[in-house]
Amino acid sequence: METIEKLFSFINDNAQKIEKEQELSYLDSVLEVLNAWLDGDNVPAGKVASKEDIRKAIQLAILKGMRENAQPNHQMTPDALGLLVGYFVEQFMDSQEKDGAKIKLLDPAVGTGNLLLTVMNLLQDRADGVGVEIDELLIQLAAAAADLTEQPVSLFRQDALQNLMIDPVDAVVCDLPVGYxxxxxxxxxFELKATEGMTYAHHLFIEQSLKYSKDGGYLFFLVPENIFESEQAQGLYKYLQKTAWIQAVIQLPSSLFSNKAHSKSLFILQKKSADGKPVKEVLLAKVPSMTNKQALEMFFTKVQIWKKEQK
Incomplete structure (x- = not known):
């Protein structure tokens, strides 16, 4: 933690100085600090930090900026969720790596890159990332964070639901934007367009992600806990029956969310393929409190048992 605190202080102190001198927002000032760090004009003193320490320090500074000037599209996936997603990516993708080829990983709502970089850091040097984001400031922060953590990430600034100039990927990770x-x-x-009224964006992101996944590819979505209880849920379910195999539905602790109504689940899919087949039994589980070490160990043991049974 000492290294993270020192890096955060470096970013924060310099950002506050720029914020005051140049009359920029705090987040814009953070971006200035990160770019100066990348250019070698102003770098933190001390020993070389790990990729995770750098990511976490940047995350803390960005979180501070988001809290000071809250905007609906300026949200970040918490570390606890990112680490859980990363764990399941490791579990499902361990058989996908062949001949030393890297996993191609897409986040179509990359934001500041925190979820994507958390997963890539867990996978170490086994993945190449692709991110799509329409917000200019967020994607610039993602680019700086990716460069400072030395992770190979290609970023595209555009509406992720329009045509993407990317090749099909091995896996998708996404904290789905929720709403119309x-x-x-x-x-x-899109096939999932609502028959009446506006369409849910999170449904369209699922369809778009499947479109840009390889046959047999895996998709890891953070979704609203009640995703199959809405008036558009029937269409989503029918679409998934046609295009994907559901692998797992993991209910996340409500304590991770500021409002229980905003609780999420981890929804894992596999895109259908000619030589693949569905799992014998969909993994249905609930993550216990993150502070209960014994219960967490039992949860991960259950996942391992399920994984062996599917083979």
Whole structure:
């Protein structure tokens, strides 16, 4: 923690100075600090930090900026969720690495890159990342964070629900943007467009992610806990029956969310393929409190048992 605290202090102190001198927002000032660090104009003193220490220090500074100037699209996936997603990516993708080829990993709502970089750091040097984000400031922060953690990430600034200039990927990780998608002209190109009224953006992100996944690829979504209880849920379920195999539905602790109504689950899919087949039994589980070490160990043991049984 000492290294993280020192790095955060370096970012924070310099950002506050820039914020005052140049009358920029705190987040814009953080970006200035990160770019100066990358250029070698102003670097933190002390020993070389790990990729995870750098990511966490950047995350703390960005979180501070988001709290000071809250905006609906400025949200970050908490570390606890990122680490859980990363654990399941490791479990499902361990058989996907062949001939030393790297895993191609997509986050179509990459934001500041925290979820993608958390997973890539867990996978160490086994993944290449691709991120899509429409917000200019967020994608610039993601680019700086990726460069400072020396992770190979290609970033595209655009609406992720329009045509993407990317090749199909091995896996998708995404904390799905929840709500209605405002561009009906784009939405009508999707199978999951609502028959009446506006379409859920999180449904369209699932369809888009499947479109840009390889056959047999895995998708790891953080979804609303009640995703199959909405008025558009039936269409989503029918679409998934046609295109994917459900692998797991993992209910996450409500204590991880500020409001129980915003609770999420981890929803894991595999895109259908000619030579694949569904799992014998979908993994249905609930993550215990993150502070209960014994219960967490039992949870991960259950996952390992399930994994062996599927083979």
């Amino acid at each position: 998608y405002p561009n009906d002209e784009v939405a009508k190109e």
